[in-house]
Amino acid sequence: MSTQPAHAVQLEGLTKRFTARGIDENGGRRRTVRREIIAVDHVDLLIRRGEFFGLLGPNGAGKTTTIRMICTLLEPTAGQVRVWGHDAAKEASAVRRNLGVLLMGERSVYWKLSARENLEYFAALYQVPAATAKARISELLERVGLTARADDLVERYSTGMRQRLALIKAMVHDPPVLLLDEPTTGLDPQAARNIRDLIRHLHSSEGKTIILTTHYMEEADQLCERIGIIDYGKIIALDAPQSLKRVHGERPVLRLDLEDITDGVEPALRAIPGVTRVVVQPKGANGGGYEAIVHLSDLRETLPKAVETVSRAGGRIRHLQLVETTLEDVFIGLTGRTLRD
Amino acid sequence: MIRAIAAVARREIVIFLRYPGWVIGALVWPALFPLMYLFASRALAGPQGEGMETFTRVAGTANYAGFIVVGTTAWMWLNMTLWSVGTSLRNEQLRGTLESNWLSSSPRFLVMLGIAAAHAMNFIVFLLVGVLEFVLILGVRFNPNPTATLAAVALTVPWVYGLGMAFAALVLLFKEAQAMVFFVRGIFLVFAGISFPVAVLPDWMRGIAGWLPLTHSIEALRLALLENAPLSLLQANLTFLAWAGGALMIAGYVTFQSVDRLTHRTGSVAHH
Numbered sequence: 286m287s288t289q290p291a292h293a294v295q296l297e298g299l300t301k302r303f304t305a306r307g308i309d310e311n312g313g314r315r316r317t318v319r320r321e322i323i324a325v326d327h328v329d330l331l332i333r334r335g336e337f338f339g340l341l342g343p344n345g346a347g348k349t350t351t352i353r354m355i356c357t358l359l360e361p362t363a364g365q366v367r368v369w370g371h372d373a374a375k376e377a378s379a380v381r382r383n384l385g386v387l388l389m390g391e392r393s394v395y396w397k398l399s400a401r402e403n404l405e406y407f408a409a410l411y412q413v414p415a416a417t418a419k420a421r422i423s424e425l426l427e428r429v430g431l432t433a434r435a436d437d438l439v440e441r442y443s444t445g446m447r448q449r450l451a452l453i454k455a456m457v458h459d460p461p462v463l464l465l466d467e468p469t470t471g472l473d474p475q476a477a478r479n480i481r482d483l484i485r486h487l488h489s490s491e492g493k494t495i496i497l498t499t500h501y502m503e504e505a506d507q508l509c510e511r512i513g514i515i516d517y518g519k520i521i522a523l524d525a526p527q528s529l530k531r532v533h534g535e536r537p538v539l540r541l542d543l544e545d546i547t548d549g550v551e552p553a554l555r556a557i558p559g560v561t562r563v564v565v566q567p568k569g570a571n572g573g574g575y576e577a578i579v580h581l582s583d584l585r586e587t588l589p590k591a592v593e594t595v596s597r598a599g600g601r602i603r604h605l606q607l608v609e610t611t612l613e614d615v616f617i618g619l620t621g622r623t624l625r626d
Numbered sequence: 627m628i629r630a631i632a633a634v635a636r637r638e639i640v641i642f643l644r645y646p647g648w649v650i651g652a653l654v655w656p657a658l659f660p661l662m663y664l665f666a667s668r669a670l671a672g673p674q675g676e677g678m679e680t681f682t683r684v685a686g687t688a689n690y691a692g693f694i695v696v697g698t699t700a701w702m703w704l705n706m707t708l709w710s711v712g713t714s715l716r717n718e719q720l721r722g723t724l725e726s727n728w729l730s731s732s733p734r735f736l737v738m739l740g741i742a743a744a745h746a747m748n749f750i751v752f753l754l755v756g757v758l759e760f761v762l763i764l765g766v767r768f769n770p771n772p773t774a775t776l777a778a779v780a781l782t783v784p785w786v787y788g789l790g791m792a793f794a795a796l797v798l799l800f801k802e803a804q805a806m807v808f809f810v811r812g813i814f815l816v817f818a819g820i821s822f823p824v825a826v827l828p829d830w831m832r833g834i835a836g837w838l839p840l841t842h843s844i845e846a847l848r849l850a851l852l853e854n855a856p857l858s859l860l861q862a863n864l865t866f867l868a869w870a871g872g873a874l875m876i877a878g879y880v881t882f883q884s885v886d887r888l889t890h891r892t893g894s895v896a897h898h
Contacts, residue, residue: 303892303893350893353893356729357729358725358728358729358890358893359890359891359893360890360891378731378733379731381729381730381731382731384729386729388725388726388729389722389725389726392721392722392723393722393723393725393726394723394726395637395641395721395723397640397641397644397645398637398640398641402637402640405633406633406634406636406637407726407730409629409630409632409633410630410633410634410727410730410731410732410737411730411731411732412629412630412731412732415629438644454726458731
């Protein structure tokens with residue numbers, strides 16, 4: 286019986302440097318220069334067995350390079366990658382056997398083959414015994430609702446169907462670790478929800494370790510137990526989504542929809558201890574009234590005071606909303622960029 | 627290992643068959659390509675075939691049609707290999723499926739071998755169709771020695787596919803196939819005597835022709851297929867082909883592994 290490692294993925298001092306060519310126009314003379322780019326900079330990361338881990342970062346932050354090093358497509362300049370206890374540099378084949386990877390989405394399967402032919406092909410490449418493969422392929426097709434179309438050419442599938450196929454292709458050899466690179470990108474909301482449900486099931490019912498990258502913050506927030514945010518090649522935050530929001534998130538924000546206002550409301554709000562910032566602005570011609578955005582340092586003590594102060598200053602509150610800190614806020618706060626930048 | 631190679635070969639053949647244009651091309655091309663050389667030969671032979679005497683003396687056979695179809699078919703074998711095997715990895719890269727293959731636990735060179743095996747099987751069909759067309763449509767006469775023919779074909783396979791695999795790796799690296807294919811096949815087209823006897827070439831060109839494995843494959847196949855030559859008569863050609871086959875297979879493997887290591891280091895497998 287094979288022993289199961291405590292950590293599904295271990296990154297130690299993982300570094301990747303590339304040499305890029307550029308044009309230098311110093312003193313009016315153009316010449317080609319080489320410069321070194323550090324894409325991943327001494328990243329240490331432990332992903333526990335059975336964990337649902339999200340790796341987030343803006344474009345060019347080092348996320349894709351890290352993923353490619355984990356799945357043995359790219360050699361690190363320094364440091365070590367271990368997947369399911371196997372060293373990616375010395376046991377690349379064993380790493381690939383224990384890793385199911387969804388890269389390139391729907392383009393990672395052959396469109397001139399049927400779903401079944403694709404899965405049979407990749408099962409053979411992963412050396413899954415023929416009888417085992419047959420049963421597993423039927424089960425996977427059933428699970429993603431492709432059984433009825435299993436023998437149609439993939440070129441006749443919708444994007445969502447192809448993405449589902451690409452996902453089960455990554456699972457055809459039943460790996461304990463799944464690395465899913467933007468599995469819901471380009472899908473309609475229903476198709477994306479189906480994929481998310483499937484991934485959630487793989488984690489909760491089958492105990493798969495899942496490493497997810499996504500451009501959708503809500504997706505990461507919903508699915509991941511822990512999130513690593515990478516920027517400029519370094520992991521700059523690593524924690525559960527709730528903890529990230531608590532530690533790195535903005536202070537609570539109160540949105541007041543005011544029917545009426547007097548000149549005294551804004552200064553009165555500013556004067557409340559615990560209010561860090563106030564912005565009052567007209568709501569526009571259609572809605573009428575005003576909107577006050579009030580940043581608070583402490584919600585419990587400051588909220589009642591804010592409401593009372595507005596009333597006392599002659600303002601009439603139509604609606605009150607506490608704006609929750611999102612992962613997107615955390616991300617922007619940490620990187621200064623949105624995920625799609 | 628065998629299963630992985632067979633799976634790749636099967637995939638290649640199934641995809642090939644799903645492009646009807648490719649299949650039709652493979653059926654038409656063998657008969658079409660030699661025609662321009664055949665008609666050029668008839669024109670050059672003169673109205674009463676006066677030039678045939680000179681041709682027979684230089685080529686060692688009066689069967690000029692057979693002489694041409696063997697030469698052109700051998701060249702087409704190489705040409706098709708460069709286009710199909712040679713561009714296979716690049717096509718996978720453009721399609722987006724290369725990484726799916728590279729991520730599997732099978733050694734990557736097996737994928738290359740599977741592609742070569744599929745092409746070899748395709749070419750056998752192409753060859754059989756070609757022979758039928760040559761005999762039935764063009765009236766070409768063959769006088770084969772089966773053992774010698776088999777030996778000549780068997781010893782042509784390693785160098786053709788060794789070159790194809792090296793080519794595939796280089797195309798993956800440089801991301802450009804056309805210029806490389808035109809250059810390599812052009813050299814073989816001019817120097818290997820596909821439609822004329824090598825003996826008519828100037829001395830310096832004959833010297834180069836002697837180092838090209840295609841020249842030896844064509845010579846051996848012409849002797850075996852048209853002249854019923856025994857193995858002993860092919861010995862010099864076959865010995866050269868054995869060495870060339872070994873060398874180019876090794877070159878194919880080494881080039882593939884080197885490019886794989888390089889792309890692994892630079893990450894260029896993901897660059898289109």
